[in-house]
Amino acid sequence: MTSSVRHICGISGGKDSSALALYLRDRVPEMEYFFCDTGAELPETYEFLTRLEVILGKPIVRLNSERGFDHWFEVFRGALPSPQMRWCTKVMKIKPIEAWIGDKPAISYVAIRADEANRKGYISTKPNIESRFPFVEDGVDHEGVMKILDDAGIGLPAYYDWRTRSGCYFCFYQRKAEWIGLADRHPELFERAVAIEQKVLLDAGVDGNADFGDRAMAGRQYTWSGGETLVQLRDRRTEILDRHADALARAKTARRNIPLIEVLADAFDDDDSAEQCTVCAL
Amino acid sequence: MTTLADVLSVRRQFARSASLERDAENVEPLDGYVVTARALDVVERVTAAALGPAGGAWSITGPYGSGKSSLGLLLDAAFGPPGVARERALAKLADAAPAAKDDVLRALSRHQSRSAGIFRALVTADREPVARTVLRGLHRAVVRRYGRVPGSAEFAASSLLKLAQRRASRAKDPVDPSVSELVEIAHCIASQSPLLIVIDEFGKNLEAAGDDESSDTYLLQRLAEAGQGTGLPIFVVTLQHLSFEEYLANADDRRRRDWAKVQGRFVDVAFTESAAQTRALIAEALQVDDDRLRGRIDAWAVTHAESLAAAGVSDLSEPDKIAACWPLHPIAALVLPELCNRFGQHERTLFSFLAGSESGTVASLAADIALNGEGELPSIGPEAVYDYFMDTGGAGVSTVGRSGRWTEIAGRLRDAHGLPGEESRVIKSVALLNLVATSGATRASASVLRLVDPASKETLAGLEHRGLLTYRAFADEYRVWHGTDVNVTELTAAAHDRIADQPLHQVLGAVYAVEPIVAARHSAQNDVVRLFRCRFVHGDEMIDPLAALDAADGELLLVTSTEGRFPTLSDEAIRSGTHQRSAPHRLWRLRSKPVVAAMPDEVADLDRAAREVAALNDVLSAPQVENDWVARREVGERLALARSQLEAAMSSTYSTANCSWTLLDQSAGIPLQPGRGSAPLSEAADLAYPDAPRVPNEMLNRSELTSQGAKARRLLLEAMIECGSEFRLDLKGYGPEMAMYEAALRYSGVHRPRRAGGEFVFGRPRARKDRVSSEASEQIEHVRLTHVWGAIESAFDAAKSSRLNIRDLYVMLASPPYGVKAGVIPVIVTAALLARADRIAIYEHGTFQLGLSPELSERMVRNPGHFEVKHFANVSGSRKAAVDALAAGFGIDPGVGNSRVGNVLSVTRHIAARTRRLENWTRCTSHLSDRALAVRDALTEATEPDVLLFESLPAALGHTPIAATAVRARDGVSTLRSGGGGGPYSAFADDLSLSLDELTGRCRELVLELCAELLSAAGERARVAVSGPAVGLIDEVLDPQMRSFVLALSNDVYEDDHDWMASIATVLAGKAPSEWTDRDLAAVRARLPQRLAAFNRLRALHAERRAADGLPFEALRVAVTDPSGAEEARLVGVAHEERSAVESAVDDLLAKIAEAVGSPQRAHNAVMAILAERLLAPSGAAHAETDPLSAKIADGVR
Structure with missing residues (x-):
């Protein structure tokens, strides 16, 4: 294999990119798989990646593993990312990917399905990268993706039970009900997110917690989720879950006979933002 | 109806600008001319000189429009030949001062020039050398006298003048006359009759002189000197707007000095008029021809004078002066001089207003103002002045500098047009007074305004009420612009x-x-x-x-x-x-x-x-x-x-x-x-800060780095950590990071080769051998950094029993006597940490770190307080023996010099590096030996390297802890010699090695065990025997769980049995083996035989069906490794019914080849090689697939 063109496929930890990796396993033998590790992914994601790696029989290169979120949080001394200042995407996703790809010609395979052809993923602006969309080209839709995953015996990442997307446990794009899901499934991560919201990194000082409260934007209360702190959000647990159930029901009546995972994706609460991070969710 | 115009004649000094060339010998400009005091002064000076023994030189400086050119014309006429012009000029002079006329006539007589006048060289300069201007003037003077340039009999310098004139006026390459030529011509003229040279716009000559080099200065000097001392009657008058120096502002110093010398030969006369003089000029210009009015005017003047005195205006409080300005209202007369100076062109503007023929001037207004036989005398008030200036002067104002106030006031009044007469009169008076007011009594106070309108009090109140005027109490003044009621003084x-x-x-x-x-x-x-x-x-x-x-x-x-x-x-x-x-x-x-x-x-x-x-x-x-x-x-x-x-x-x-x-x-x-x-x-x-190190790099040696500087320092730190042993840290180019390196690390010798030509290391600063300098400053520089380095080393040395926080180190370095700048501290501290990397342990957030890495350094720079260090000196005695044994057991490369092995840290780092990526399963399983479990616990719990090595790990492995006291190596033998081998601690080292191998290898081993279990349950010895048949079953299985199991079995992309089995195990558990718990393992062990049994049943079923199809075959997996190491694998097979035919053909072939190569064995080898090459090489693949059976097999694989 002496071809000078690299073939790369990014794995997000979600179902589509995993299915694409499996789909291309035999089609593009020289494929290089990569995953941008923020160091703050859900445990389910890490577990799923190992699973995928074993099935693929090839390593998935972990980019950025030396400089994850905690690193940047300390370097930026408590300046938190937000939809307005999304440094997380820049320093933990785009920069490491572009550094890893380098300047050699490369073909990037993007996991956009045939039934969502108008979605935009991370499509690099670097001139040496050519993007391909095998699912779109071959007409692989949601059902096709599920079949690929089933055949491989890999199943879905476990977070799909309560969350619609992979990404950091504190992703500011996640929905209120997903925050509750985090509090239920991973209380320790929820506590960590609560601390970060107050510009405190747990177990990170010299022997305790690192408090950056008097550094970045001192005196300004940051909130991960619009309009309320995580503590306030958790106090509204029942209300949020009720509203979420209503939204689920509404989404279900709107379309019949669809899998739960799709219902979840469509069920926005009134106070959720429909935005999402195009890079992380890819 | 009698009007003012009938009784008033307005003399015109200069209604428009005068030109010496155009207006000389013209009587008309002199008609309205009024000889001002300063004009008279100049005439008297020239006359006095002409009456004296020699000539003279004057430079007259005055603003535009102040009548300088007219003065030139007056001189010209007065000293000219007899005729109307001279009569008129002398009459004017006589009006101003009777003696002046007599003096001029006496001066002419003295030089026998009364009949012909003197030579008058009147000339207006251009931007040209003085010589050219003077030549023109002299030529004109001669022509005016003789009507032409006469022959040399009549005029000695005739040919010289003609030649100079010709040369100067030719179209191609004109040449200006030389100084000596001009002086000779001037002498020649002056020897006949006095010579008066008047150069108007002399500033243009000066500007030209500032531009380039010429001998101009010398000419002027000679002409001026010619009229002085030697007795030749040469009079030079220059007229200009600014002083010599101001024209020469751009010239170099030498030229300015030259011209200053020239100006020294001239008498300076400032041509400016005071307000009182200007008013005298007004009085001169306005002549009342009807003496019957005199009494009424005087009475009018007295009344106003009293009012003015009462209002405190002393400038114009004498009745005769007020009377002389009639019909101008005293307030108008009061403001006019200042107004002309500020917003116009001095006298030129004044006379335009007084004598001009356009509308709005005094002359034209006079024609419309009725003059009754009795009652109060009419007058031309400030409102007329205001109107005139707004109509004519407004446009020119923008060039005059004070346009701000003008524009503001004009704008406000324009907005308030259409006011009734009284109000208009008052508000315009206020505006006019506002325009000229500086300080003093001439301001729009109530008492001054009463002069304009006796009933002004009511009018003012009305205007104020409507917001058109405001009264500013602190200044006692009405203003056209907005006022305020806020009493600032009181508030202050x-x-x-x-x-x-x-x-x-x-x-x-x-x-x-x-x-x-x-x-x-x-x-x-x-x-x-x-x-x-x-x-x-x-x-x-x-x-x-x-x-x-x-x-x-x-x-x-x-x-x-x-x-x-x-x-x-x-x-x-x-x-x-x-x-x-x-x-x-x-x-x-x-x-x-x-x-x-x-x-x-x-x-x-x-x-x-x-x-x-x-x-x-x-x-x-x-x-x-x-x-x-x-x-x-x-x-x-x-x-x-x-x-x-x-x-x-x-x-x-x-x-x-x-x-x-x-x-x-x-x-x-x-x-x-x-x-x-x-x-x-x-x-x-x-x-x-006596010990502050000198770091000659402005980008680094500062308290807060710029973003550029921070980036360069980050690159430098990264290179220090990753390329510390390289020449110049392997930095390329000459970017800022290189400059920082040179300033902070290279010149100081902190980064240097261990020995000549050897690898580079960090260490205590020392003078570089190739750069031995006797300079005291460099010595000091070196000594100072040595002090800083020594301070860091002492701090490290002191951190043996307790950790040293990096921030405390920063504090020490930033404080006296070192005062190291915050930008430099991380560089020096990093160098010191790297220099002692084998003895200094780094802790982040309290946790032991493997060493300095770029990302750790990035965090340390930002939050030094999150880091601590601890010093682990090279151990001795039994601990040294133990460490040596471990190092030997782990195969750690013994370094050289300072980083010689035998220290706690390198051994600890080796262990940590091996075990930090343990699988999750290994971290929690109980399927490990007791020793491995104990070692795992020790590794998980330990925080200090020495405790781990000398206490926890020996205890875990059943050895005696190794005491810190200096026990001789021999003494430890009895307690620790439990096995054979080299030293007293080799048993400990061996045990530890075994346990670590188990920890790091057990997970893989487990998968291989499962693989063996699978093959044995399937009754096969190679995975190909399982994966091959599985291929054929893929389409037979519908149950999803069974299907993914069969797909996993059939998958042949994996390198080895481990990877193949790992994927099968992952499918079985829904989790990768490295992520398993022991419960997952148990579940897999339970499921594997069940699924295999199902698989075997399916396989049997399928084989039967295949037999029925008539195409049974056995498959083999063949793998070929080519010389480059690339491996190609394939399933091959032969159908039963074809078998005997193929076998007999092969036998024949082999026999034939054996004959050719000499032995059956060699024949077998050769055939295998050729077949492998042909069939399995990529070029052979396409050929193979044309065969239906091969294609079927190949499809199964894929």
Whole structure:
């Protein structure tokens, strides 16, 4: 294999990119798989990646593993990312990917399905990268993706039970009900997110917690989720879950006979933002 | 109807600009000319000179329109030949001063020129050399006398003049006459009759002279001298707007000096008129021809004079002067001179207004004003002046500089057009007075305005009521622009009262931000910027010194009391300790940053200025002022003034000479020498930072790096960590990181080859052998960095029993006596950490780290307080023996020199590096040996390397802990020699190695065990025997769980059995083996036989069906490795019914080949090689697939 063109496929930890990796396993033998590790992914994601790696029989290169979120949080001394200042995407996703790809010609395979052809993923602006969309080209839709995953015996990442997307446990794009899901499934991560919201990194000082409260934007209360702190959000647990159930029901009546995972994706609460991070969710 | 025009004649001095060439010998311009006092003065000077023994030279300087050209014409006519022009000129002179006419005539007689006049060279200069101008003038003078240039019999210099004229006027390459030629011509002329040279617009000659080099200066000098001393009657008059120097502003110094010398030969005459003189000129210009009016005018004048006197206007309070200006209203006469000077072209504008024929002038207005036989005399009031100037002058105003007020007033009045007569008259008078008012009584006060309109009080009230006028009480003046009711003075006084009790340092603190001061001399000498932050103190405070990591290097206290007390340092400053490392004679040894107190001799001015600014600030924020822009502007102007006064007071109060300076210490303080500028601060910095290393890099050696600088430093630190053993850290190019490297690490010898030509290391600074310098400054530089380095090493050495926080190290380095800048500290600290990498353990967030990495360094730079270090000296005795045994067991490469192995850290790092990526399963499983489990626990719990190596791990492995005491190696033999091998601790090392191998390899082993279990359950020996048949079953299976199992079995992309089995196990558990728990393992062990049994059943079923299809075959997996190492694998097979045919063909073939190559064995080998090459090489693949059976097999694989 002496071809000078690299073939790369990014794995997000979600179902589509995993299915694409499996789909291309035999089609593009020289494929290089990569995953941008923020160091703050859900445990389910890490577990799923190992699973995928074993099935693929090839390593998935972990980019950025030396400089994850905690690193940047300390370097930026408590300046938190937000939809307005999304440094997380820049320093933990785009920069490491572009550094890893380098300047050699490369073909990037993007996991956009045939039934969502108008979605935009991370499509690099670097001139040496050519993007391909095998699912779109071959007409692989949601059902096709599920079949690929089933055949491989890999199943879905476990977070799909309560969350619609992979990404950091504190992703500011996640929905209120997903925050509750985090509090239920991973209380320790929820506590960590609560601390970060107050510009405190747990177990990170010299022997305790690192408090950056008097550094970045001192005196300004940051909130991960619009309009309320995580503590306030958790106090509204029942209300949020009720509203979420209503939204689920509404989404279900709107379309019949669809899998739960799709219902979840469509069920926005009134106070959720429909935005999402195009890079992380890819 | 009788009008004013019938009784008034207006003399015209110059209605339009005069031209010497055009208007000479023209009588008309002289008609209306009024000889002003200063014109008379010039004529008298020339006349006096002509009556004397020789000539003279004058330079007349005056603004545009002041009548300079007309003066030239007057001189020309007066000294010309007899005729109408001379008569007219002499009559004018006689009018002004009767003696003047007689003197001129006497002067002409003295030179026998009364019949023909003198030679008059009148010329207007261009932007050209003086010689050219003078030649033109002389030529003209001669032609005017003779009608042409006469022959040489009549005029001796005739041919010379003609030649010069010809040369100068030819079209191609004209040549200006030389100085000597011109002087000769002038002499020749003057020897016949006096010569008067008048050069108008002489400034243009001067501008040309400023442009290029020429001998002009010399010519002027010679001409001027010609008229002096030698007795030749040459009179030179130059007319210009500015002084010589101003024209020559752009010329070089030498030329300016030359021209200054020339000007020295001339008598300067300033051609400007005072307001009173201008009014005299007005009086001259306005002549009342009807003597019957005289009485009425006088009475009118007396009344107004009284009013003016009452209003305090002394400029125009004499009745005869008021009378002389009739029909101008006295207020109009009062403002006209200033108005013409400010907004017009002086007399030219004045006479345009008085005598011009266009509408709005006095002359034209007079024709429309009726003059009754009795009653009050009519007059031309200020409103007429205003109208005239607005109509004609407004356009030209923008060039005059004071257009702001003009535009504002004109704009406001335009907006208020259509006012009834009285109001219009009054408001225009106010506007006019506003325009010229500076100070004094000539302002729009009620009493002055009464002169314009006796009933003005009511009119003013009406205008004020409608917002067209405002009355400003503080100035006693009506104004056309907006006014304010806010009493600023009163508010300011109240504000003063409010702050009266506030101490001065507080007042100053609020109103004056003192910029930090650079200790200039010290900074320049030490290649570093030392900043002192400044603040005001009263003088009796306790002072906390600046924090060590503050960006400033010290503090300057500006004391505001003059009682001789100065602040004292707080206990905290004293507690921070003293440094002993310095020479005993050093005066100042505190470790806290220096604090200097400046005590002024006098603060009264400062106090006054500061309180004024504070009070005005206060007034400015008062609500009534905030809402009133006029008041705001007034306060703003006052505030600007007050601020500049405060600025001045600050610089004088705290100038070095007016203060005494003290560096505060534990006792009475150290007096500092005042010196110049920031000298005392430099002295303080010298005392405080004697050991500051010199880092000649401005980008790095500072408190806060720029983003560029921070990036360069990050690259430098990264290179230090990753390429420390390389020449110049393997940095390429000459970017800022290279400059930083050179300044901080290379010249100091901190980064150097271990030995000549060897690899590079970091270490204690030392003078580079190739750069031995005898210069004292470099010696000092080197010594200082050695001190800093020594301080870091001491701190490391002291951190043996307890950890040292990196931030404390930063604090020490930033403090006296080192004062290392925050930008440099990380570089030096990193170098020191790398130099001692084998002995210094780094902890982040309390956790042991494998070593410095770029990302860890990035975090350390930002949050040094999150890091600690601890020193692990090379151990001795039994511990050394143990460490050596472990190192040998792990195969750690023994280094050389300082990093010689045998230390705790390299062994610990080896263990940590091996075990830090243990699988999750290994971390939690109980399927490990007891020893491996115990080692795992020890690794998980240990935080200190020495505790781990010498206590926890021996205990885990059943060995005796290794004591820290210096037990001789021999002594330990009895307790630890449990097995054979080299040393007393080799058994411990062996046990540990085994356990680590188990920990790191067990997970893989487990998968291989499962693989063996699978194959045995399937009754096969190779995975190909399972995966091959599985291929054929894929389409037979519908159950999803079974299907993914079969797919996993069939998958042949994996390198080895482990990877194949791992994927099968992952499918079985829904989790990768590395993520398993023991429960997952148990589940897999239970499921595997069940699924395999199902698989075997499926396989049997399928084989039967295949037999029925008539195409049974057995498959083999063949793998071929080519010389490059690439492997190609394939399933191959032969159908049963074809088998005997193929076998007999192969037998024949092999027999044939055996014959050819010599042995059956070699034949087998050869055939295998050729077949492998042909069938399995990529080129053979396509060929193979054309065969249906092969294709079927190949499909199965894929």
